Amino acid sequence: xxxxxxxxxxxxxxxxxxxxxxxxxxxxxxxxxxxxxxxxxxxxxxxxxxxxxxxxxxxxxxxxxxxxxxxxxxxxxxxxxxxxxxxxxxxxxxxxxxxxxxxxxxxxxxxxxxxxxxxxxxxxxxxxxxxxxxxxxxxxxxxxxxxxxxxxxxxxxxxxxxxxxxxxxxxxxxxxxxxxxxxxxxxxxxxxxxxxxxxxxxxxxxxxxxxxxxxxxxxxxxxxxxxxxxxxxxxxxxxxxxxxxxxxxxxxxxxxxxxxxxxxxxxxxxxxxxxxxxxxxxxxxxxxxxxxxxxx
Amino acid sequence: xxxxxxxxxxxxxxxxxxxxxxxxxxxxxxxxxxxxxxxxxxxxxxxxxxxxxxxxxxxxxxxxxxxxxxxxxxxxxxxxxxxxxxxxxxxxxxxxxxxxxxxxxxxxxxxxxxxxxxxxxxxxxxxxxxxxxxxxxxxxxxxxxxxxxxxxxxxxxxxxxxxxxxxxxxxxxxxxxxxxxxxxxxxxxxxxxx
Numbered sequence: 001x002x003x004x005x006x007x008x009x010x011x012x013x014x015x016x017x018x019x020x021x022x023x024x025x026x027x028x029x030x031x032x033x034x035x036x037x038x039x040x041x042x043x044x045x046x047x048x049x050x051x052x053x054x055x056x057x058x059x060x061x062x063x064x065x066x067x068x069x070x071x072x073x074x075x076x077x078x079x080x081x082x083x084x085x086x087x088x089x090x091x092x093x094x095x096x097x098x099x100x101x102x103x104x105x106x107x108x109x110x111x112x113x114x115x116x117x118x119x120x121x122x123x124x125x126x127x128x129x130x131x132x133x134x135x136x137x138x139x140x141x142x143x144x145x146x147x148x149x150x151x152x153x154x155x156x157x158x159x160x161x162x163x164x165x166x167x168x169x170x171x172x173x174x175x176x177x178x179x180x181x182x183x184x185x186x187x188x189x190x191x192x193x194x195x196x197x198x199x200x201x202x203x204x205x206x207x208x209x210x211x212x213x214x215x216x217x218x219x220x221x222x223x224x225x226x227x228x229x230x231x232x233x234x235x236x237x238x239x240x241x242x243x244x245x246x247x248x249x250x251x252x253x254x255x256x257x258x259x260x261x262x263x264x265x266x267x268x269x270x271x272x273x274x275x276x277x278x279x280x281x282x283x284x285x286x287x288x289x290x291x292x293x294x295x296x
Numbered sequence: 297x298x299x300x301x302x303x304x305x306x307x308x309x310x311x312x313x314x315x316x317x318x319x320x321x322x323x324x325x326x327x328x329x330x331x332x333x334x335x336x337x338x339x340x341x342x343x344x345x346x347x348x349x350x351x352x353x354x355x356x357x358x359x360x361x362x363x364x365x366x367x368x369x370x371x372x373x374x375x376x377x378x379x380x381x382x383x384x385x386x387x388x389x390x391x392x393x394x395x396x397x398x399x400x401x402x403x404x405x406x407x408x409x410x411x412x413x414x415x416x417x418x419x420x421x422x423x424x425x426x427x428x429x430x431x432x433x434x435x436x437x438x439x440x441x442x443x444x445x446x447x448x449x450x451x452x453x454x455x456x457x458x459x460x461x462x463x464x465x466x467x468x469x470x471x472x473x474x475x476x477x478x479x480x481x482x483x484x485x486x487x488x489x490x
Binding site for chain 2: 003004007008010011012013014015016017018019020021022026027029030031033034036037038
């Protein structure tokens with residue numbers, strides 16, 4: 001026996017472990033781990049031995065610390081994902097995306113309105129508020145903005161907002177006509193007037209003169225002078241004078257042609273407009289009826 | 297200590313195959329066989345006995361979960377001690393982060409008081425000298441003499457070549473002898489305590 005061997009033997013005796021046996025709980029955990037492993041669950045056997053000592057709470061915790069950290073991270077990730085997806089779904093459902101995000105979402109094909117349509121709806125809301133405030137300048141500005149937005153819509157989007165937009169624009173034209181001709185909506189038809197399309201197709205309200213004849217006052221009616229106000233009932237078409245009439249009488253900011261206005265007050269408005277803003281351009285309906293001859 | 301050696305009735309390789317097949321009886325037998333040495337190993341490196349038991353149980357659970365990765369040339373005992381060593385190191389890393397200094401206990405202490413006293417008298421110097429060794433030297437010697445692993449198996453656990461294990465073992469024994477001589481100049485000359 002070498003010196004090393006003797007020392008190893010002595011060390012073996014000194015370090016010899018006491019004859020201990022695993023207790024029942026440890027054997028039970030072994031079988032539990034075997035069952036989990038055999039089941040293919042891949043779950044880490046977590047040590048859960050209980051003890052009366054306070055310190056064991058801390059000591060048990062370390063054995064499950066890695067698992068707890070992973071679970072915590074997964075839980076946080078799941079919550080964030082749920083919030084993000086929920087917010088996205090809510091934004092899609094309520095169509096409440098902000099401008100830049102809406103553009104991205106629209107480009108991605110999400111079921112959201114186009115940015116142009118959203119802007120038009122915003123302009124309609126603005127015009128509605130302006131009408132409520134009864135501020136002519138505000139109404140005129142909002143109406144101009146709405147007209148501009150309408151002109152940028154494609155056919156599908158325009159069909160969605162056209163009825164309400166027409167009503168709002170008609171109301172704006174009526175309001176501005178009552179306030180004074182100089183504040184009329186440029187290029188916008190007053191109630192009961194006919195004329196060309198000022199960005200909105202005139203088909204929504206068949207123009208009719210005050211004598212009951214249906215005016216063929218479409219946008220192709222080039223005979224109707226721009227800026228003319230044609231009296232009539234709600235179905236008639238009139239052309240409000242422009243705030244700054246162009247030499248050709250085309251006071252509109254768009255194409256200067258008249259616009260159909262549905263549901264607007266009739267007659268009076270047209271008369272007022274005709275007499276205050278464009279007396280020289282005595283309006284005639286497309287069928288030749290005079291504007292002043294309306295029922296107002 | 298080696299599990300494959302104690303299964304003489306059916307041959308050395310059969311027990312390993314049963315362990316690989318997650319045979320509960322084989323695993324329980326393995327557990328009961330290696331448990332004292334594993335607990336002693338963990339007890340010497342962890343401050344509390346509950347920590348040591350946790351570490352042994354955790355190592356066993358890891359071994360069960362990863363038994364499919366047991367190399368053919370490695371015994372389950374060496375496999376278990378290798379895992380246990382990593383578990384203990386993990387505990388020390390966590391404790392280092394928490395700035396907790398482990399108060400290493402001796403696994404032989406805390407049993408029967410009379411027996412403790414006798415063991416204390418008999419092996420106290422040798423254990424104290426052993427504790428003065430470097431941690432890796434303690435690992436190596438304990439794996440050799442307590443776990444009963446061969447130089448090759450110790451090399452696998454410590455990621456050393458077998459030759460390097462033997463050389464490191466001799467150096468560790470030299471240091472142990474010198475430490476004994478410093479603690480007890482008379483008996484430490486030979487290293488014999490019995």
